[in-house]
Amino acid sequence: MTDAVLEARGLAKRYRRGVLALAGIDLELPAGGITALVGPNAAGKSTLIKTWVGFEKPTRGSVSVMGIDPWRDRSRALAKVGYVPQSPALYDGLSVDDHLDLAVQLRPGFDRAYATQRLAQLDIPADRRARSLSGGQQAQVALALALGTRAPILLLDEPLASLDPLARREFLHVVTDAVRGDGATALLSSHIVTDVEQACDRLIVLGIGHVLLQQTVADALAEHAVSLTERPDAVSSFAAADGSRIWLVHGASDRAATLEEIVLGYLASGRTRTVAA
Amino acid sequence: MATLRLAWRMQRWELAFLIGGPLLLAAAAAFVAWQMTVTLKSLDACYAGGGALSASCLSLVAWSNFLAGQASVLTGATTVVPLVVGILLGAPLVSREIEKRTTLLAWPLSRSRARWLTGRTVPLLVAIAIALLLLGQASEALIRATPPGNLGFPYFAMHGPLIAVRAIAVFGIGVLVGLLLGRVLPAILVTGLVVIALLSGLQLGRDQLMRAEATWVGASEVNQSGVMMYGSAFLDDASGELVTFDDAYRRFPDAFGPLGSGLPPGMSQVYLVTPPERYPVFVAREIGALLIVTLVVSAVAVWVIGWRRPEAG
Numbered sequence: 001m002t003d004a005v006l007e008a009r010g011l012a013k014r015y016r017r018g019v020l021a022l023a024g025i026d027l028e029l030p031a032g033g034i035t036a037l038v039g040p041n042a043a044g045k046s047t048l049i050k051t052w053v054g055f056e057k058p059t060r061g062s063v064s065v066m067g068i069d070p071w072r073d074r075s076r077a078l079a080k081v082g083y084v085p086q087s088p089a090l091y092d093g094l095s096v097d098d099h100l101d102l103a104v105q106l107r108p109g110f111d112r113a114y115a116t117q118r119l120a121q122l123d124i125p126a127d128r129r130a131r132s133l134s135g136g137q138q139a140q141v142a143l144a145l146a147l148g149t150r151a152p153i154l155l156l157d158e159p160l161a162s163l164d165p166l167a168r169r170e171f172l173h174v175v176t177d178a179v180r181g182d183g184a185t186a187l188l189s190s191h192i193v194t195d196v197e198q199a200c201d202r203l204i205v206l207g208i209g210h211v212l213l214q215q216t217v218a219d220a221l222a223e224h225a226v227s228l229t230e231r232p233d234a235v236s237s238f239a240a241a242d243g244s245r246i247w248l249v250h251g252a253s254d255r256a257a258t259l260e261e262i263v264l265g266y267l268a269s270g271r272t273r274t275v276a277a
Numbered sequence: 278m279a280t281l282r283l284a285w286r287m288q289r290w291e292l293a294f295l296i297g298g299p300l301l302l303a304a305a306a307a308f309v310a311w312q313m314t315v316t317l318k319s320l321d322a323c324y325a326g327g328g329a330l331s332a333s334c335l336s337l338v339a340w341s342n343f344l345a346g347q348a349s350v351l352t353g354a355t356t357v358v359p360l361v362v363g364i365l366l367g368a369p370l371v372s373r374e375i376e377k378r379t380t381l382l383a384w385p386l387s388r389s390r391a392r393w394l395t396g397r398t399v400p401l402l403v404a405i406a407i408a409l410l411l412l413g414q415a416s417e418a419l420i421r422a423t424p425p426g427n428l429g430f431p432y433f434a435m436h437g438p439l440i441a442v443r444a445i446a447v448f449g450i451g452v453l454v455g456l457l458l459g460r461v462l463p464a465i466l467v468t469g470l471v472v473i474a475l476l477s478g479l480q481l482g483r484d485q486l487m488r489a490e491a492t493w494v495g496a497s498e499v500n501q502s503g504v505m506m507y508g509s510a511f512l513d514d515a516s517g518e519l520v521t522f523d524d525a526y527r528r529f530p531d532a533f534g535p536l537g538s539g540l541p542p543g544m545s546q547v548y549l550v551t552p553p554e555r556y557p558v559f560v561a562r563e564i565g566a567l568l569i570v571t572l573v574v575s576a577v578a579v580w581v582i583g584w585r586r587p588e589a590g
Contacts, residue, residue, distance in 0.1 A: 053385050055587055075388040085381035092377075093286055101279050105396065106387040145386065 004028035005080075005153055005185050006052055010061030012209075013047050021047040023209035024061060029187060029202075031152075034179055036196035036217075037189040038263050039206035045189040046086060048206070049157045053083050065153065082146030086158045088138035090130035096141055097126040103145050115148030118174065136167025143171060147178050154179065154186040160195050172199045193260045205263055207270025217259060224262050225253035236269035284400040291369070292404065295362045299408040302358060306351045306415035309344055313422040316341045348423045352435045355416040359409055359444035360472055366401055367451020368464040371582075375459035380587035390582045398452060405448055409441035416440065429553045430487070430505035439560055439567075446567040447472050449574040456581050459589040479566060483559060487551040493519065496546050505551040511544040520544060 006029040013022040021044040029035055037045050050056040051063045054070035054077060062069060070077035090099060096119060103110045119126065124137050133141065139159050146154055156175065160168045176199050179186045190196050203220055205213040213220065227234060227247040234247035248257060248265025257265070285292060316337055323334035330338065371394070374380045387393040417436035420428055428436065434443065450471055455464040491507050511520040520541070526533050529541040540546060 055381075055384075057584070074390075078385055078388050081385065083381075083385040085378065087378065089378040089381045091287060091379050091382075093289070094283070098283060098286055102283055102383070103386050105279060105283070106383060106393065108388070110386075142382065145382065149386070 003030055005031045005066050006187065007064045008048065008051070008061065009063075011048070011051065011058050011063055012060040013044070013051065013056055014059045020209055022051075025206075025209070025211045027204065027211060027214065029185065031185050032183060033201035034176065034186040034188055034196075034199055035202040035204060036193075036200035037187055037204045037206060038191065038193055038196065039189075040191055040208075040267060042208065043191075043206040044209045045191075045206055046157050049083075049155050049187065049189060052077075052155055053081060054078065080151055080153050082149040082151040082154045084139070084142045084146045084154070084156045084159045086161060088130075088135075088142040088159075090133075090138055090141060092131040093129065095127050095129050096124060096133070099130065099141060099145060100126075100148070103148055107149055109150065111148050111150050114150070115144040118144045118147055118178075122170065122174070134167070136163050136170065139163055139167065139171055140174065143174060147174075150182070152184050154184055156186060156188040158189050158191070160188075160190055160192065168195055172196075175199065193263045197259045203259070203263070205266040205270075207267060210270060212266040212270045213262070220262050221256070221259060223250060224257040224265070225249055225251065226255050226257045226261055227253040229254075235265045238264050238268040280396060281400050284397070288366075288370075288401075291366060292401075295366050296404045296408045299358050299362060299412045302351065302354060303408070303412040303415040305347075306355070306412070306419040309347050309351060310415065310419040310422040313341065313344045313348065313419070316344060317422075317424070345423060348419050351419060352416055352432065355412060355435050355440060358412065359440050360447055360476075362405060362409065363444045363447025363449075364451050364465060364468045364472060366405065367448035368455045368468040369461045370397060370401065370452050370455055372455030372459055372461045372464040375456075375587065375589050376461055378588060384587050391579045394452075394456075394578060394582050398448075402445060402448065405444050406441050409444045410438060413437045413440035427553070429556050430551060430559075433483075433556075433559070434563075437560065439564055442564045442567045442571075446475075446571045446574075449571045449578070450475070453574045453578045453581070456578055456585060459585075475570065479563060483563065486562075487555075487559065490555055491549050491551045493547045494550055494552070496548065498548075498550075498552075506548050507551075508549040510547055510549070511541055512547045514543050514545060519547070 006027070008025055008027040010024050010026060011022050012020070012024045014020050025048070037048070039045050047056055051058055052065055052070055054074040057071050064070075065077040066080050068077040068080070091102070094102065100112050100115055103115070104112050116126070119141065122137075122140050124133070124140055130138060130141065143156075143159065146156075154175070160171060163171060172195065175186055175188065178184065188196055188200065197217075200217055202216050203213065204211060215223075224235075227249050228244070229247070230237070231247045231249050231253070234249045237245055237247045240246045246261070248261060320334065320337050320341060323330055323337060374383065383393055384390055413436055417428065420426070420432050420436055434440070447468070451464065451468040454468045454471060455461070458464045458467060487505055488507060491505075493510070493512070510522065511525045512518070513520055520528075525541045525544065531537050532541045533539060
């Protein structure tokens, strides 16, 4: 038994058409805080989250939510989880209020007042049908439904992908506020590093089916640097914004690395690994 | 109440057409049945007077003919309605949620997918049962009111509780197919094919059983409608031997000539029929078979939803 609230052990997932989404990953998420799950498209971020929600059955290995296998004991595992899908997936014909009523029906102990208050703070009209809400508002409704469960774990599957910058910021503000206030644990997947940089305490970089980095944001920033000249011990090299080549290294070097550079460096190393494999 | 309200809001148009339609049909059948009863009573009075019919009586004849036409249309529609309602309410119920990805929202909120499925299906099942039971009763009243007025095999699956049970079974099949396919249009088409196969199988089985239970009866017993007739022959009154039409023609050709009576001497015509008393048994059997189908598809649906991915593909 570990202190991890979310765990994956040797987790592999191969889809029916032979696509390997996850290639045997090991992960442990401790309780509390927000963890960013960053990776390119098709890195397996959604698949990983969906195994924790009990949507995908691992081909090999295991996952657990607070020690519970979500595939074997889904109801107990789901009681610990609030989930926000990639696109809000609301019922077109139902109003915001109806969605809250639906959540009350489906989820014992759903905190309607809390969810209503969250939505009221954002001036989202309760009587408006989902289809007439903006993308940002729909995402906020989906988030309010997840928060209303009062689950100790929030799994947010790229909820920012289709939002404009302002909506993204508002969304992250609500997540941060809720997690800090409730002491919950949130896993937020995204392929945009700048979105999560301010909000997250921990970082997981997922390559194509592999975990490339798993560290707190503070440690990652402290332990990495950028070299402007080639280094044999570099994690990888990649093109900087100005087109020049830079090397991500452990320890000190020419200058400190930004979080984006750390992520890019590990993604580049993952690409090399994939090609080599 | 909240469950019903949400079910209505999620599918208001389908419910308006597919539950409202049968209710309107039931109302129309009840109206025609009532009018038919009233008109036929008035016509009896017309014919009791003898002689030529008055203008008002003639208009009553025209009205009764019109009602009889409507009655056959309504009873015909009653056989199709349970299939249409079951397919169009059942097949899209879950497949639309999977197609539109609302399952991604609902399934993690609900601790049990089976409970979610129950919550989605039960309000519709209740609505279907009520609407189709009313339609079945109205259709029964209509068949009774329309001459010859006997229920029975010729009106199989056109009235009574079998209407509602058929709709419920088809609805269950539709839900399962929709759950498996996760796409609305393919689910509707495949459900249609499965239902046609099921009903054809049931009809085949029923026909076999009815033939197996058929007995030879005299012409007087055939006059009562509601029997299912499979053939006719002649009965040698003296020996009790059954004589086919061909044999009878060979032995007594004159009886079938231009001046003949059509009945060989010493023989009476008999018919192979399933007696009308067996009708309730056959209805009960079909209801039982359909309820078993409903239970089986429900159990399979609960099993499938346990492992099914919430997205199409």
